[in-house]
Amino acid sequence: MGQGQQEQVATSLAGAVSEEISASLAPVDAELERRYPGDPGTRQPVHTVYVPGDAFASDTIRSWGDKALAALDEHAPDAASFAAVLGLSDELAEPVYARVRAKLEHEPIEDLRVDFEDGYGPRPDAEEDETAARAAGLIAEAYKNGTAAPYMGIRMKCMEAAVRDRGIRTLDVFLTGLMAAGGLPEGLVLTLPKVTYAEQVTAFVRLLEAFEKAHGLDSGRLGFEIQIETSQSILATDGTATVARMIQAAEGRATGLHYGTFDYSACLGVSAAYQASDHPAADHAKAVMQVAAAGTGVRVSDGSTNVLPIGPTAKVHDAWRLHYGLTRRALARAYYQGWDMHPGHIPTRYAAVFAFYREGFEQAAGRLARYAGRVGGDVMDEPATAKALSGYLLRGLDCGALDIAEVARLTGLTRADLEGYAAPRRGDLTVSTK
Known part of the structure; x- marks a missing residue:
């Protein structure tokens, strides 16, 4: 066969057949793009x-970091003692401890929510108004002077009748205060708690639309997290998954689903002594949330533990081991975010996260390098696995567990390369490049 000639193969179907099928599936193609846009690719x-709300102050973030460092100084003053408490290997002990301390010094909190719900409770209207306005001013100032966490915002009261008006007003006061102080910060996050019906999500969307219109903001500028704290938010009366309806009711504004450990457990009748994020009821709820959110761009967050690392060293160590174990368990189940309730929790939050990424780093980097170089190995990876491997490395980079130099050295890839593998086009995940 001459150069440039292509071998002719026999087919049986006319081209019109493919065109007709594509036309019939065009609505489905559009629906897939709309409902399942994929991960947003942000941190x-x-x-x-x-x-x-009443405890939030200009120095809250630094105060939490200092208290966490003080806890380490008192109860685990060096890498060996911290590793002994948590069961870290000798290889991980020093790098994890050093990175935990550095994190607590430079970025002790990654996401902070000023709470006007359970943590704040019912207050006189004038007091809550003042607190909400004060929170807006403090957050605006933190973003201006560089002391803000990467993400900050409020949790308002829910959309149930008894507290609805108060929640709406608090949100209005807070957002209006931010606008008056220079505009909405990029890291702004809003949390809507105790959602039971998708209609409450729809109502919240209408509320945000009204605020955007009042201030001339782009439509969709305001997103929000949905807190999953009730049985009705997981399973509707007709047996369908309510949480999936809530994601759709958010009309593209939902950014996360946050599991509420204690409210949800109590709703199901779990005794107080057994309310924990590893209870079977919690596992079921989060599994439903995870499947409902997959591919939608909505991220899932685990809950918290209420066992605080305070008191004598032996008690602190027990609480640290519990928190570390729960965090590692969540990470293995692809719940990459959780709640922390006390400054003493954040050393073990970061220890668990850093250990998770560092212990699997070399294997993940090697597999991705072989995939990128079309080099065979003992595992045959597919495009979807390359997506997971690059996502793993990017998460490690974002939180500080990994450095870009060491990732580049082992993979031969830039961050842009990693982002390309982590967010492939839809069709690229269906065809192996092997």
Whole structure:
């Protein structure tokens, strides 16, 4: 066969058949793009810290970091002692401890929510108005002077009748205060708690639309997290998954689903002593959330533990081991974010996260390098696996567990390369490049 000639193969179907099928599936193609846009590719914080509205201050973030460092100094003053508490290997002990301390010094909180719900409770209207306005001013100032967490915002009261008006007003006061102080910061996050019906999500969308219109903001500028704290938010009366309806009711504004450990457990009748993020009821709820959110761009966050690392060293160590174990368990189940309730929790939050990424780093980097170089190995990876491997490395980079230099050295890839593998075009995941 001459150069440039192409071998002719026999087919049986006319081209019109393919065209007709494509035309019939065009609505489905559009629906897939609309409902399942994929991960947004932005940084996901490893935790959310809730601080009651009246306790939030200009030095809250630094104060939490200093208290966490003090806890390390008192109860695990060096890498060996910290590793002994958590069961870290000798290889991981020093790099994890050093990175935890550095994180607590420079970025102790990745996501902070000023709480006007359970952590704040019912207050006189004038007091809550003042607190909401104050929170807006403090957050605006933090972003201006560089002391803000990467993500900050508020959790308002829910959309149930008894507190609806108060929640709406608090949100209005807060957002209006931000606008008056220079505009909405890029890291702004809003949390809608105790959602039971998708219609409550729809109502919240209408509320945000009204605010955007009032201030001339782009439509969709305001997104929000949905807190999953009730049985009705997981399973509707007709047996369908309510949480999936909520994601769609958010009309593209939902950014996360946050599991509420204690409210959800209590709703199901779980005794207080057994309310924990590893209870079978919690696992079921989060599995439903995870499947409902997959591919939608909505991220899932685990809950928290209420066992605080305070008191004598032996008690602190027990609480640290519990928190570390729960965090590692969540990471293995692809829940990359959780709640932290006390400054003493954040050393073990970062220890668990850093250990998770560092212990699997070399294997993941090697597999991705072989995939990128079309080099065979003992594992035959597909495009979807390359997506998972690059996503793993990017998460490690974002939180500080990994450095770009060491990732580049082992993979031969830039961050842009990693992002390309982590967010492939839809069709690229269906065809192996092997």
